Amino acid sequence: MKILGLSCSPRKKGNTVTLLEEMLKGAAEHGANTELFSISGKDIRGCDSCYSCFTKGECHIQDDMQPLYEKLLEADGIVFGSPIYTYGMTAQAKAIIDRIFALNQPGRTLTNKVCGVIVVAGSIGLIDALKDYYFFITVQRMLPANFVAAYATEKGDAAQLEKGMTAAFNLGKEVVQLVDKKFKFPNEFPRNFFAFGTHTH
Ligand SMILES: Cc1cc2nc3c(=O)[nH]c(=O)nc-3n(C[C@H](O)[C@H](O)[C@H](O)COP(=O)(O)O)c2cc1C
Numbered sequence: 001m002k003i004l005g006l007s008c009s010p011r012k013k014g015n016t017v018t019l020l021e022e023m024l025k026g027a028a029e030h031g032a033n034t035e036l037f038s039i040s041g042k043d044i045r046g047c048d049s050c051y052s053c054f055t056k057g058e059c060h061i062q063d064d065m066q067p068l069y070e071k072l073l074e075a076d077g078i079v080f081g082s083p084i085y086t087y088g089m090t091a092q093a094k095a096i097i098d099r100i101f102a103l104n105q106p107g108r109t110l111t112n113k114v115c116g117v118i119v120v121a122g123s124i125g126l127i128d129a130l131k132d133y134y135f136f137i138t139v140q141r142m143l144p145a146n147f148v149a150a151y152a153t154e155k156g157d158a159a160q161l162e163k164g165m166t167a168a169f170n171l172g173k174e175v176v177q178l179v180d181k182k183f184k185f186p187n188e189f190p191r192n193f194f195a196f197g198t199h200t201h
Contacts, residue, residue: 001179003027003172004075006068007038008082008093014040015120015158016081019148019168023079023118026172032179034172037071039064039092046095053102065099073103077114077145077175080133084121089129097136109140111191114178116145116171122153141191143183145175 005020017038024034042064053059059069072078082093089097103109117133119126126149137144148171150164158164185191 001032001077001176002075003032003034003077003079003175003179004071005034005036005079006072006081006096007036007040008080008090008096009038009120010040010090010092011083011155012038012040014083014155015150015152016083016118018156018158019118019120019150019164020079020081022165022168023116023148023172023175026169027077027176028172030173030176032077032172032176035071035075037068039096044068044092044095044099046091047098047101053104057102057105057108059099059102061099065096068096069099069103072100072110073108075113076179077116078110078142079116079118079145079171079175081118081120082129082133084119084125084129087125087128089119089132093129094132097132100140109191111141112184113142114145114175114183115140115142116175117147118150118168118171119147120150120152120158122151139192141185141189143178145178146171 007016009016082089119129148167152158
């Protein structure tokens with residue numbers, strides 16, 4: 001079983017990484033193979049709306065999202081981590097979510113993978129990012145695991161949060177336990193990828 005922690009903080013070894021590492025420790029201690037992917041120092045560009053992924057099955061942008069696509073697909077469980085930047089997830093976190101648009105071929109989706117979230121803020125915006133992440137998780141037909149929402153500002157602050165660190169460790173354990181359940185959405189409830197609502201034709 002593979003559990004991926006994905007840090008969308010540009011800060012090297014910041015609070016998001018600290019909490020994700022604790023989550024991965026919890027997962028590893030419960031039998032998982034774990035990996036941390038940090039976007040710090042990486043080149044993750046925004047979707048350019050070319051739609052070529054619809055016909056070709058892959059994104060044409062050659063940047064650090066390419067190896068991340070494979071890591072996301074290989075993982076049984078994923079925990080997204082992002083600091084709050086201006087009341088929401090970081091631009092890199094949103095770029096990754098947009099670029100996952102390209103994972104839209106049979107056998108190349110995030111459907112049925114277990115997914116948790118870790119968000120970190122100095123003061124305000126945690127719930128906004130959580131809502132965005134869990135809406136994404138719902139639409140992808142992933143299985144939602146718990147979240148950790150922590151208050152930390154300076155580098156090193158998160159490591160001092162006794163409850164936050166315990167919650168992160170427990171999230172790792174929970175993700176492993178949920179993956180073990182081998183949950184699958186029934187085929188009669190396919191992924192509804194597009195935002196068709198009552199207002200569309
Ligand atoms: C550009 C920028 C915008 C930020 N905006 C917010 C914000 O809106 N709300 C908040 O509570 N903290 C905000 N912060 C603080 C970070 O969320 C906080 O420092 C967090 O611990 C950073 O996590 P990291 O160490 O994983 O990078 C901002 C920080 C930066 C650099």
